[in-house]
Amino acid sequence: ETGVTQTPRHLVMGMTNKKSLKCEQHLGHNAMYWYKQSAKKPLELMFVYNFKEQTENNSVPSRFSPECPNSSHLFLHLHTLQPEDSALYLCASSQVGGGTDTQYFGPGTRLTVL
């Protein structure tokens, strides 16, 4: 595997289900991100992990719970979601250094909440 991978690619869940999205980066990076992409809205940054520590929580509802066990893996645990949470969830990674870092994205998980 190369780059950033995400599983599953598609997920349909009911509002009472619990599921998890997985992201893995094979680039040796030290920062990972979750984004939400809804139709006709800009990409929304949800969470940032830098060296496995959460450094950003962009006012995300508690029904989304991130987990970063190491710098290569990132999870997004989902529970009691709402239909408006249906979206494409994108994971990204970057190598933190000076100035800024370039983020590389995975293919996303398309989530549908019924």
Next chain:
Amino acid sequence: AQKVTQAQTEISVVEKEDVTLDCVYETRDTTYYLFWYKQPPSGELVFLIRRNSFDEQNEISGRYSWNFQKSTSSFNFTITASQVVDSAVYFCALSEDVGTGTASKLTFGTGTRLQVTL
């Protein structure tokens, strides 16, 4: 606050036409970085280019070229001789200078959907 505006929601061109995607940004920072990403129907955002605010030299990569003008706060993207495979949503993004050891935060525009037909 930072802001990126991509006023063109959708553009349709016929193959082999040239097309320019506009990007206008707002920032109070003197050091910042601009990006373009391509999102094909598969969903993955593909990194195309990154420029810093001190480098206004235009860049060309094959059929792609970028025109960065600080005077107008614009970072436009031109595809020459467009092809059907160029059909995608293109995003412009802006990042501040976060310093050493801090993960970047990108501010994205709403994207421009480019449709190239035969």
